[in-house]
Amino acid sequence: MNPDVAADLKDLAGTLDGIETVTDLPALRAEIADLSEQAGQPDLWNDTEAAQKVTSRLAHAQGELRRIEELHRRLEDLPVLYELAEEEGDESSLADADAERRKLREEIQSLEIRTLLSGEYDPREALMTIRAEAGGVDAADFAEMLMRMYLRWAERHGYPVDVYDTSYAEEAGIKSATFQVRAPFAYGTLSVEQGTHRLVRISPFDNQGRRQTSFAGVEVAPVVESSDHVDIDEKDLRVDVYRSSGPGGQGVNTTDSAVRLTHIPTGIVVSCQNERSQLQNKATAMAVLQAKLLERRRQEEQAKMDALKDTGSSWGNQMRSYVLHPYQMVKDLRTEHEVGNPGAVLDGEIDGFIEAAIRWRRTQTTGA
Known part of the structure; x- marks a missing residue:
């Protein structure tokens, strides 16, 4: 041989x-x-x-x-x-x-x-929230493109997904969406996707055909388990009920069953409208809120550790660019990993980016 x-x-x-x-x-x-x-x-x-x-x-x-x-x-x-x-x-x-x-x-x-996924919460399922940021209707459209990208990625791997809330934008796309990826290690795997994603393209919503830059934010939180002790005082909550909006099955839009929870001390707002009853929506929204509070606690603990180590590392902020014009490329700004086929990436082929980011994160935390 x-x-x-x-x-x-x-x-x-x-x-x-x-x-x-x-x-x-x-x-x-x-x-x-x-x-x-x-x-x-x-x-x-x-x-x-x-x-x-x-x-x-x-x-x-x-x-x-x-x-x-x-x-x-x-x-x-x-x-x-x-x-x-x-x-x-x-x-x-x-x-x-x-x-x-x-x-x-x-x-x-x-x-x-x-x-390499050895963090305390890495084995958990993942709760993802995608929000349109700067860029108007293009940002809302981009947020929907990112949501589809993650849903297609989950589908490719055979991971079930539950969509809890989708807030549709007026002209096109979404203002925000929250969904859970039900697979072991989904949090550890997808947590490297957290941050601001940037899209550059000729806007399909600009009648003069100008190039537009838009942004969407991705949040990833570990799903809460009973051992986490994330207690929420009812006095710290504002509960609003409203009628579900946007595309939905029969019975979705006929009652004020959607629930929005505002956690007053932190300002975190979560919504759920996919369940049939107000009670079910509130229970699901509480689970989402607990996951976000757990992730907030994890980030605060990480920030203290980073301050002690003086690594200066930050995984938030702008982390990936999707360029459709004047050339075609998707590039991760942390790892330098890039692909010349944005269509495939936006169709869920993101394993290369995820794996490169997990390896990069390991070097940031170990100094290796």
Whole structure:
């Protein structure tokens, strides 16, 4: 076998061994056995929410184990593919082996990213809010483009999404939207998307066809769990009810069921209008508010740590530019990662940006 190929395979094996060590496969198998036993209990679905957590975690754990075992099997098969190709002098088979090696490297590196998500809240599901910022109708349109980008990304990965609230702009696009990505490690993965996104293009809303720069903000918060102790005093809340607006199914717009909560001490405002009843909307809005307060607490703790370390790092502010005119490019301003196909990025192909940002964040926090 070519020495360079042998060295590359050895390097891939070392990376995969490291992933298996961090993942702790014996513990993962034990967790699967325990969850499988829970899932088999006849009274499991007496508590729907708890049952969904068990079945969701079981499916994720089984998928994670299968993925690692499959990568291991393919990596063990590769030397055999190379040996057969070289014995037969078959250039086509050699090209197939090289293609499989490249694909394996991409998949192993992608899996390695998960091992970098070691923050306290990283394993949580994610609550995302997108807001139109400066730029008028173009900003509202851009906010809707970003929402679609994240929904398509979640769809590509098979992650369920619950949209809690969408505030539509008058002419086009959205003023804001809040949705939950239901997947383990969604918060750790998507938290690097937080900040201001910038779009440069010929405005479709300008009858003179001028170039327009617009901005949209992305917030990401970890979903609250009972152990977080995020208590909210009812006296600190202003509750407003109103009629749901915008596109919706039958019954959505007929009653004052939408709920807006204002947390007076912090000024945080959340809304929910996707549920049928006012009570359900208030409960969901409270969960969203708790998640935002938890993220605020996490940011304050991070700011104190950053001040102690004097890193001066900030993941907020402007972090990515999407340029559609006069050239085509999407560029992350933190990592320098760039892609010359904005259409694909806006259709949900953002894994390259996310992985580069997670690696960059690790260097910021460790100084490595």
